Amino acid sequence: MKVTKQRAAENRAALVRAAGRLFRERGIDGVGVAEIGKAAGLTYGALYAQFPSKDALAAEALAEGLRASHERVTALSGGDPLRLGDVLDFLVSTRHRDEIAAGCPLTASASEIARQDGTVSARFVEGFERSVATIEATLVGVPVAERRARALTIVAGQIGAVAVARAAAKAHPALSDEVIGATRRVLGEMGGEGA
Amino acid sequence: MKVTKQRAAENRAALVRAAGRLFRERGIDGVGVAEIGKAAGLTYGALYAQFPSKDALAAEALAEGLRASHERVTALSGGDPLRLGDVLDFLVSTRHRDEIAAGCPLTASASEIARQDGTVSARFVEGFERSVATIEATLVGVPVAERRARALTIVAGQIGAVAVARAAAKAHPALSDEVIGATRRVLGEMGGEGA
DNA sequence: TGTACATCAGTGAACGCGCGTTCACTGATGTAC
DNA sequence: TGTACATCAGTGAACGCGCGTTCACTGATGTAC
Numbered sequence: 542m543k544v545t546k547q548r549a550a551e552n553r554a555a556l557v558r559a560a561g562r563l564f565r566e567r568g569i570d571g572v573g574v575a576e577i578g579k580a581a582g583l584t585y586g587a588l589y590a591q592f593p594s595k596d597a598l599a600a601e602a603l604a605e606g607l608r609a610s611h612e613r614v615t616a617l618s619g620g621d622p623l624r625l626g627d628v629l630d631f632l633v634s635t636r637h638r639d640e641i642a643a644g645c646p647l648t649a650s651a652s653e654i655a656r657q658d659g660t661v662s663a664r665f666v667e668g669f670e671r672s673v674a675t676i677e678a679t680l681v682g683v684p685v686a687e688r689r690a691r692a693l694t695i696v697a698g699q700i701g702a703v704a705v706a707r708a709a710a711k712a713h714p715a716l717s718d719e720v721i722g723a724t725r726r727v728l729g730e731m732g733g734e735g736a
Numbered sequence: 737m738k739v740t741k742q743r744a745a746e747n748r749a750a751l752v753r754a755a756g757r758l759f760r761e762r763g764i765d766g767v768g769v770a771e772i773g774k775a776a777g778l779t780y781g782a783l784y785a786q787f788p789s790k791d792a793l794a795a796e797a798l799a800e801g802l803r804a805s806h807e808r809v810t811a812l813s814g815g816d817p818l819r820l821g822d823v824l825d826f827l828v829s830t831r832h833r834d835e836i837a838a839g840c841p842l843t844a845s846a847s848e849i850a851r852q853d854g855t856v857s858a859r860f861v862e863g864f865e866r867s868v869a870t871i872e873a874t875l876v877g878v879p880v881a882e883r884r885a886r887a888l889t890i891v892a893g894q895i896g897a898v899a900v901a902r903a904a905a906k907a908h909p910a911l912s913d914e915v916i917g918a919t920r921r922v923l924g925e926m927g928g929e930g931a
Numbered sequence: 932t933g934t935a936c937a938t939c940a941g942t943g944a945a946c947g948c949g950c951g952t953t954c955a956c957t958g959a960t961g962t963a964c
Numbered sequence: 965t966g967t968a969c970a971t972c973a974g975t976g977a978a979c980g981c982g983c984g985t986t987c988a989c990t991g992a993t994g995t996a997c
Binding site: 567568653659663665691693697700704710711719723724726728731 | 766843851864884885889893896903921
């Protein structure tokens with residue numbers, strides 16, 4: 542049956558959020574459309590009234606997750622300039638490791654994006670560039686010419702560290718914690734030194 | 737029909753190698769048993785004569801891939817002590833980015849391992865620790881107390897950089913190259929400085 | 932304002948398909964005598 | 965050395981299952997008059 546335009550928009554948003562959460566937790570291949578619909582309080586048919594395909598929903602879910610994650614990071618500064626240490630405390634943490642569903646899609650899906658279509662890759666690139674720009678702006682103690690290379694390394698390092706910490710969590714929790722702690726500190730020091 | 741014991745062992749090895757290659761390229765969920773059997777020159781039935789399940793094959797394929805990758809890295813030194821720069825030139829390169837099938841399973845599968853069972857996570861941890869120990873041994877200019885933290889960060893950073901470079905390759909090849917170049921250099925400098 | 936009805940978000944049965952796994956069978960191997 | 969036969973790696977049809985997608989249908993919404 543038809544619903545109000547506002548309700549339809551809310552349903553669409555619920556589908557995007559539910560898909561994002563589930564895709565981050567179990568991968569795009571690991572979740573079916575029936576479960577996404579159910580998690581959004583709808584049926585799978587509703588998904589096809591809003592999106593042409595599961596892949597199209599995946600691209601939008603990635604974009605929305607990146608947007609939400611970026612918003613959370615920028616909110617860490619209380620209006621003051623953002624500090625690298627605060628960002629790393631938030632992203633390279635046991636908390637972020639354990640809350641995959643609510644976390645940053647870059648860390649949740651890095652090695653899967655390469656297998657998705659070009660639209661998904663494009664959304665990934667946008668989110669990554671935004672992250673790099675955010676980190677670059679915190680590198681006030683680093684020579685300007687060096688900042689971008691450092692920012693690229695820090696963002697890639699953060700993504701790798703969280704992915705490794707998650708992969709090791711089941712078999713070796715202590716190592717997982719150690720990776721988080723060491724990476725957090727060493728990447729943090731890259732923002733303080735000179736060239 | 738029965739085959740010689742040697743032939744059976746060769747077939748088993750072919751299944752493990754084919755599965756490793758395909759899993760790295762397209763993910764464990766992305767490849768079916770029929771294709772693995774075919775790639776090894778057998779049928780899918782042969783897979784179940786050698787392994788109890790696809791998951792068991794996945795764990796063995798990961799272990800074998802890690803072993804092969806580690807061997808390739810240690811071969812980079814010609815008997816001399818291994819140098820960090822040589823390892824990074826090999827692992828953080830456009831070549832390694834583009835040859836997923838033949839590359840290091842840590843980079844190919846990082847964000848998928850967390851969703852697999854404990855056996856797969858255990859094989860991942862073994863391979864990761866071996867990589868960290870190898871990198872640590874190259875950090876001769878770094879204070880001993882600092883070496884392990886640096887090595888953890890370098891290995892995690894390398895994994896993240898290659899994963900990001902692969903994810904960005906479709907939508908933005910220039911950015912993909914830039915991530916490889918910047919990470920290669922910045923991580924390399926972590927082996928040369930003092931504390 | 933009241934009425935008629937076109938719109939379209941949402942439903943859910945049904946589709947073809949490929950998945951992982953099972954199992955009865957084959958037949959060369961390799962051993963016991 | 966020659967023969968009989970148990971072993972078991974490998975085959976491929978068949979299984980139940982869940983997947984993504986389609987589409988005829990429903991019925992409240994919202995608009996035209």
